[in-house]
Amino acid sequence: MATLHVAPTDALSSSFLRDLRAMLDAAFLDAAFEEPFTDDDWQHALGGVHVWVSEANQIISHGSIVERTLLCAGTPLPVGYVEALATVSARRRQGHGAAVMRRMGELIRERYDLGALSTGVHAFYERLGWERWRGPTFVAGADGLERTPDDDDSIMICGRGGRQPSIWTRRLSVTGGPERCGRTCRRRITMGRIAKQALFGAVFTLAVVQTALAQEGTLLVANRTGGSISLIDLPTRVEIARLPIGPIIPHEVAVSPDGRRALTAEYGPESRHGQHVVLIDIPEARIVGRIDLGPKSRPHSALFHPDGRHAVATMQNSDQIAVIDLEAMKVVRTRPTGGREGHMVRLSPDGSRAYVTSRGAEGTLSVIYLNEDRPPVVIRTGRGAEGLAVTPDGREVWVANRHEETISVVDTTSLTIVATLPSRLAAGRIEMGANGLAVVPNGGAGRTVPQYLRLFDVKTRKMVAEVPLRDGKPHESNWGVMIRGDLAFVSDPDVTSTIRVFNLRALETSAPEVLATVAAPDGLAWSPLRVGVLR
Numbered sequence: 001m002a003t004l005h006v007a008p009t010d011a012l013s014s015s016f017l018r019d020l021r022a023m024l025d026a027a028f029l030d031a032a033f034e035e036p037f038t039d040d041d042w043q044h045a046l047g048g049v050h051v052w053v054s055e056a057n058q059i060i061s062h063g064s065i066v067e068r069t070l071l072c073a074g075t076p077l078p079v080g081y082v083e084a085l086a087t088v089s090a091r092r093r094q095g096h097g098a099a100v101m102r103r104m105g106e107l108i109r110e111r112y113d114l115g116a117l118s119t120g121v122h123a124f125y126e127r128l129g130w131e132r133w134r135g136p137t138f139v140a141g142a143d144g145l146e147r148t149p150d151d152d153d154s155i156m157i158c159g160r161g162g163r164q165p166s167i168w169t170r171r172l173s174v175t176g177g178p179e180r181c182g183r184t185c186r187r188r189i190t191m192g193r194i195a196k197q198a199l200f201g202a203v204f205t206l207a208v209v210q211t212a213l214a215q216e217g218t219l220l221v222a223n224r225t226g227g228s229i230s231l232i233d234l235p236t237r238v239e240i241a242r243l244p245i246g247p248i249i250p251h252e253v254a255v256s257p258d259g260r261r262a263l264t265a266e267y268g269p270e271s272r273h274g275q276h277v278v279l280i281d282i283p284e285a286r287i288v289g290r291i292d293l294g295p296k297s298r299p300h301s302a303l304f305h306p307d308g309r310h311a312v313a314t315m316q317n318s319d320q321i322a323v324i325d326l327e328a329m330k331v332v333r334t335r336p337t338g339g340r341e342g343h344m345v346r347l348s349p350d351g352s353r354a355y356v357t358s359r360g361a362e363g364t365l366s367v368i369y370l371n372e373d374r375p376p377v378v379i380r381t382g383r384g385a386e387g388l389a390v391t392p393d394g395r396e397v398w399v400a401n402r403h404e405e406t407i408s409v410v411d412t413t414s415l416t417i418v419a420t421l422p423s424r425l426a427a428g429r430i431e432m433g434a435n436g437l438a439v440v441p442n443g444g445a446g447r448t449v450p451q452y453l454r455l456f457d458v459k460t461r462k463m464v465a466e467v468p469l470r471d472g473k474p475h476e477s478n479w480g481v482m483i484r485g486d487l488a489f490v491s492d493p494d495v496t497s498t499i500r501v502f503n504l505r506a507l508e509t510s511a512p513e514v515l516a517t518v519a520a521p522d523g524l525a526w527s528p529l530r531v532g533v534l535r
Contacts, residue, residue, distance in 0.1 A: 051063050346397070444477055487504065
């Protein structure tokens with residue numbers, strides 16, 4: 001398993017430093033870097049703090065923080081400068097470089113008022129909280145300041161959260177000359193150019209803003225394209241890992257009560273139906289194993305039971321659900337749904353009932369008693385019954401009837417429909433949060449319709465807001481949705497492949513933020529844990 005380390009240069013052995021130099025030499029030979037790693041670059045990387053990721057005693061990613069001094073109106077300002085950031089070519093795009101940079105950012109914010117680096121790859125660092133320096137650049141020479149426009153827009157900076165030192169609005173100059181600065185990351189910068197870039201002109205104030213995405217933990221995403229599960233680290237907004245499920249593509253993903261494991265299912269395209277549920281270890285970012293549900297199963301949704309040991313999964317092609325023992329990794333019981341094409345499943349808070357929507361025929365909700373030997377109760381809700389959610393107190397189940405523009409509210413005591421709410425055509429998902437709100441996106445099911453996100457107050461059953469999901473124009477696409485706190489995470493698998501975040505407390509007055517772009521994202525789930533390299 002990959003492990004993150006931190007140590008100063010003087011604590012590293014000579015053999016480790018030889019291995020590190022060899023790793024950097026090899027990494028910088030890749031086409032991602034414009035020039036090789038030199039002896040001068042090596043010297044600039046030493047004397048500070050090193051952060052690296054290793055696996056099986058091999059260094060796979062590294063960066064260092066070296067203190068530089070900038071003069072601000074004649075006052076020395078210590079700055080944490082990023083040097084020698086690189087990842088071995090075979091392990092790139094797996095989140096290791098992001099893990100190193102995030103830890104370095106934390107160290108810089110702990111020890112300095114300002115961090116700085118130079119790069120031509122801004123997007124990577126922007127996702128990690130760094131900001132571009134917007135002013136012009138100069139070099140301090142014997143005759144004063146010399147403007148260097150070719151070096152503009154290469155500097156990025158970060159500061160302590162919530163602080164906005166007034167010195168950041170003044171002119172800064174580097175002390176010690178070119179021999180004190182090196183280069184950062186993929187862009188080849190000569191020592192002289194780095195010295196030039198260390199002098200920032202014009203007035204610029206860096207505002208450290210807490211956005212709606214100030215979240216902890218990991219977002220899990222089921223990707224339809226290629227068939228995979230993405231693990232996105234929310235504090236850094238970086239996709240840390242992508243686990244291959246295969247061409248029998250998954251649509252949904254769920255997380256265990258303790259946050260350590262996830263489940264997804266091989267649903268597959270119409271030409272190739274699946275028959276396995278896949279168990280995932282989240283901190284280790286690995287597939288634990290696959291549980292065979294047998295032929296003619298085509299599982300779509302799989303959920304953990306509240307006991308953490310068992311799971312239930314829909315078997316759409318046989319109109320059953322499977323009860324799975326996750327320790328034995330096998331199906332221990334099946335139960336009929338009494339409906340046709342059982343697609344989605346949710347559990348009662350105590351785990352005694354499974355609620356399954358069947359979208360075939362007239363559209364139904366099945367109530368399956370997991371602890372009792374009795375047939376299911378089948379309630380007709382409406383054509384295209386698909387999305388469903390159970391209220392946190394377990395008293396109601398809401399069912400979205402995709403082809404009827406309605407939401408059926410079912411009382412779980414009387415097992416009758418007690419209210420019918422309006423929805424837009426092709427509303428296929430419902431998600432409820434602990435905040436008393438429910439969101440309902442619409443779209444898909446072969447319908448080209450204007451697509452919106454509707455917000456309901458669960459207690460009053462009233463719609464309180466509605467906003468376009470994209471541009472409000474008709475599209476044919478599905479949506480996945482998840483609520484975390486007062487945020488709704490919404491996936492767009494068919495048009496933009498993005499995951500957007502809506503602030504439910506200001507739905508009509510604030511624009512959504514794009515969290516990530518992955519591979520046709522569909523189902524979403526959240527874990528409070530992070531992938532092991534970031535713990």
